[in-house]
Amino acid sequence: MTIKQLLEASGLSALAAVLAFTAAPAQAEASADTQRAERDRDARQQARQNRGQRREARRANRGQRQQARQERRQAQRPAAAPVRQQRQVRQNVRQERRGNRQDFREERRQVQRQVARENRREQFRRGGGEGRRMGVNRNYTQRIDREDRRLIQQREQRRAERRGNRADNRWDRRADRRDNRADRRADRRDNRWDRRADRRDAYREGRRDARRDWRRNNRSDRYVGNRYDRRGDYRRGDYRRWNRKWRDNRRYNWRHYRNNYRNHYRLGRYYAPYRNYRYNRLNIGFFLDTVFFGSRYWINDPWSYRLPEVYGPYRWVRYYDDVLLVNTYTGQVVDVIYDFFW
Known part of the structure; x- marks a missing residue:
């Protein structure tokens, strides 16, 4: 054997070894795929059998429930017959x-x-005998x-x-x-749609209204004539005081009305005039800033919430879930109801 033949034989053997090594993993993967497919097929077949068994069990349970229901009905029918008979007897007696x-x-x-x-005949007989002789009695009775x-x-x-x-x-x-x-x-x-639209418009126009209210309340020197005198009288306290005894009137029982119409007292989120402002429990006599009782916070129809009507400078104002009665010329809180809204 020459060197050339030896090299050719060694190269062929090496190529055969490489082909054997590469074919072995492919055969292993193919066998694993077939085993996995068989397992999946067996699992699906087992699940199908389980579903069939559960379906049969449900049908059997349904049949048992129907049979039990029929047995209960048959057991109740003899007991219902005397009740019908008694009802028929009562109806006959009533008739x-x-x-x-x-x-x-x-x-x-x-x-x-x-x-x-x-009586009429007797009275006619006592009236005289002339009518009896002429046969008038018979005609009168007829x-x-x-x-x-x-x-x-x-x-x-x-x-x-x-x-x-x-x-x-x-x-x-x-x-x-x-x-x-x-x-x-x-x-x-x-009304629900109107209130939603009003709240939406009030929120959009709130900042503009608050700015306008601030200007109006700070122009006291510009007013002349009756308007200036009227506002001056209000600021001096020359107006009818608020009467807090309205709670004794049963017409304003807002708790009872709220229990019957809960959704009417859900106004949504309260947006404070200042950013990062937090709720503070306010009492009667507290003085508010003008931005807190602008027209966007007014309750324009107090009777819809069973609140009394306002007069003079007073306005019902929403403050978070509370309701405040504010003197719009001084900013003083005159009356308050806590946890009024939901």
Whole structure:
């Protein structure tokens, strides 16, 4: 063997060894993939079998529940039969009593009519014998009988008309109640949207209103005439004092009204006029800055929250979840209700 042949043989053996090493991992991966696929197939088949078993168990449980329900119904039917019989007996007794009352009333009416007729005849007989000789008595009694029959017919007609009117009025009242309920729902919906729009507009225009209020309250020297005199009187205290006894009036029971209409007292988040400002519990006599009782914080319709109407310089103002009554010319807190809103 020459050197060339030796080199060729060693190169072929090395190439064969390399091919063997590269083929072994590929075969191992292929066998692992097939085993994994078989395991997945077995798992899916087992899960399908489990679902089928659970479905069969549910069907069996449903059948058992239906059978138990039917057994309970059959057991309750014999107990319900005596109740129906007792109800039927009570209805029959009630109908008999009603019929007896009607018969008694009719007999009493007949007796009363007969007594009245006899009395009228007796009075006519005592009136003189001239009418009896001329046969007027018989005509008079016939006329009285006709009048009695006519009165009875008129009475029955009026009763029938009253029954019909009661039925018509009953249906009209029901229809009116349905219409009123629908109207109240629509009104509440419209009021809700209006309040949301008002709050949105008030928040957008709050800074501008607060700036305008600050200018208005600091222009005391510019006012002339009646307007200046009126504001001066308010600042000197020449106005009707606020009466805190309004809580004794049951018309302003706002707690009871809030329990029935909770959503009406949810106004959303309170935005303070200053950044990083925190809530402070205010008492009567505290003096507020003008930005805290600008028009964006006013409660324009106090009666909708069952609060009394304001007068003079007073305004109901929202302060977080509290309600303050503020003298807008001095900034003094005159009345306060804590935890008014939700």
